[in-house]
Amino acid sequence: MRNELCQREDELLNALGRGFLGSELEDHIVACAPCAELHMVAGALLDDRAHSIAEAPIPTSGGMWWRMRLRQRHDAEGKARRSLLVGQAATLSVAIALMIFFFGADLMVAAREVVSTVRVSTPLLLAILTTVLLAPIAGWVAIRGK
Amino acid sequence: MIGKMILPFVIRDATISETLERESHVLMMDEEEFRAFYDRTARPLWAYLSRITGDRNEADDVLQEAFYRFYRAGARHESESHRRNSLFQIATNIVRDSARRAKHHEDVPLEEESWAGETPRSQAPVPERQASIRTDLERGMKQLDPLHREMLWLAYAQGSSHEEIAETLGVRTVSVRTTLLRARRKLAGILSEGRTNRSQEAAR
Numbered sequence: 001m002r003n004e005l006c007q008r009e010d011e012l013l014n015a016l017g018r019g020f021l022g023s024e025l026e027d028h029i030v031a032c033a034p035c036a037e038l039h040m041v042a043g044a045l046l047d048d049r050a051h052s053i054a055e056a057p058i059p060t061s062g063g064m065w066w067r068m069r070l071r072q073r074h075d076a077e078g079k080a081r082r083s084l085l086v087g088q089a090a091t092l093s094v095a096i097a098l099m100i101f102f103f104g105a106d107l108m109v110a111a112r113e114v115v116s117t118v119r120v121s122t123p124l125l126l127a128i129l130t131t132v133l134l135a136p137i138a139g140w141v142a143i144r145g146k
Numbered sequence: 147m148i149g150k151m152i153l154p155f156v157i158r159d160a161t162i163s164e165t166l167e168r169e170s171h172v173l174m175m176d177e178e179e180f181r182a183f184y185d186r187t188a189r190p191l192w193a194y195l196s197r198i199t200g201d202r203n204e205a206d207d208v209l210q211e212a213f214y215r216f217y218r219a220g221a222r223h224e225s226e227s228h229r230r231n232s233l234f235q236i237a238t239n240i241v242r243d244s245a246r247r248a249k250h251h252e253d254v255p256l257e258e259e260s261w262a263g264e265t266p267r268s269q270a271p272v273p274e275r276q277a278s279i280r281t282d283l284e285r286g287m288k289q290l291d292p293l294h295r296e297m298l299w300l301a302y303a304q305g306s307s308h309e310e311i312a313e314t315l316g317v318r319t320v321s322v323r324t325t326l327l328r329a330r331r332k333l334a335g336i337l338s339e340g341r342t343n344r345s346q347e348a349a350r
Contacts, residue, residue: 005327017305037334042302044283044337049303051280052193057202058209061181064188068180068214 006034016042092140174220184213187230191237194304198295199241200288208244212237227310234304235314238296245292282340286333293317294329301326 006012008028012035015021021029029035059067100107115125175183188209195205195212216233223229287295296315300306301322311326312319 013302013305037330038302040337041298041330041334044279045299045303048197048280048283049190049193049299052196053189056189056192056196057206058188058192061184061188064184064210064213065177065181067210068217071214072218 004034006032006038008032008035009038012038013042016046088140088144174217180217183229187233188213190304191233194234194299195237195241197284197287197299197303198238198292200284204241204244208237208240211240215240231306231310231314234300235316238315242292278340278344279337282337283333285340286336289336290329290332293325294332297322297326298329298333302330 008025012021012025012029015025016039029039058064191212192205192209195208196202199205199208212233215236219232219236221232223232287298290298293315297311300311300314301308306314308319308322308326311317311322317325
């Protein structure tokens with residue numbers, strides 16, 4: 001690949017940006033291959049930019065500011081909700097851990113007594129235990145949903 | 147007793163106002179500053195995005211996302227050009243991420259999308275020759291690598307320096323010159339081809 005550049009490329013770019021080349025530079029472009037290439041490419045891009053800028057369907061700055069504030073508030077709500085959820089989960093975990101720590105042994109004894117007294121079948125006992133465990137979680141989910 | 151023991155473990159609920167207040171301590175722009183910056187940069191940014199994505203709707207979406215992320219970042223910049231480069235950098239990264247996701251989901255490739263036949267939303271009268279050049283440019287840009295598209299636009303349409311291009315696109319400054327030259331040569335070839343085809347058609 002040829003790698004040569006012309007020393008007048010910056011001058012040409014400035015002239016293209018101004019929108020006026022001048023006869024001397026135009027003559028140079030005809031004779032200089034890198035400048036002719038640059039003229040073609042940069043000229044097309046600058047022209048395209050001018051048209052795109054004119055037809056850009058952008059919202060007004062006021063509208064954009066309002067949307068951003070709205071979205072920021074929405075994001076803040078999401079963040080707050082996530083923190084709340086983490087807090088609730090942590091509280092629940094700590095509460096269960098403390099219950100087991102302080103009353104675990106008593107609860108186990110009581111449970112054994114109940115089982116031996118009632119003498120229920122294993123499937124029924126499993127159903128009762130599941131209900132007892134899931135009911136508070138279901139209640140918590142229902143409250144959170146509201 | 148248990149309540150007292152649990153309390154220290156409970157994470158304090160972050161309310162929305164607290165979150166917003168915390169964020170306001172980040173150096174965010176105020177409304178006046180933001181609107182002035184937006185008025186100066188939104189149209190050039192949209193022009194850049196519409197060309198590097200080849201999709202006007204995507205340009206609309208990326209524009210909004212880029213301004214939002216720029217605003218949320220709340221960074222202070224040394225100069226106006228640094229601030230503008232930062233915005234263009236965010237926008238470029240969004241486009242790249244989106245392209246990566248589209249590739250992953252095997253979406254319609256860029257080459258198949260087109261707004262050549264689409265009616266511009268704001269129709270300024272464009273002379274026929276200029277319209278042909280724009281069509282050639284659009285076709286040519288779509289044939290280039292994304293990095294070449296971005297670099298050509300920033301260098302020649304946006305007038306960015308090699309250092310600014312390197313900063314915006316996350317490449318080394320020394321590689322900008324050669325990559326730019328390669329991209330320029332390729333686009334020039336496509337534009338010349340379009341010009342030759344038009345001349346031949348006119349001659350028939």
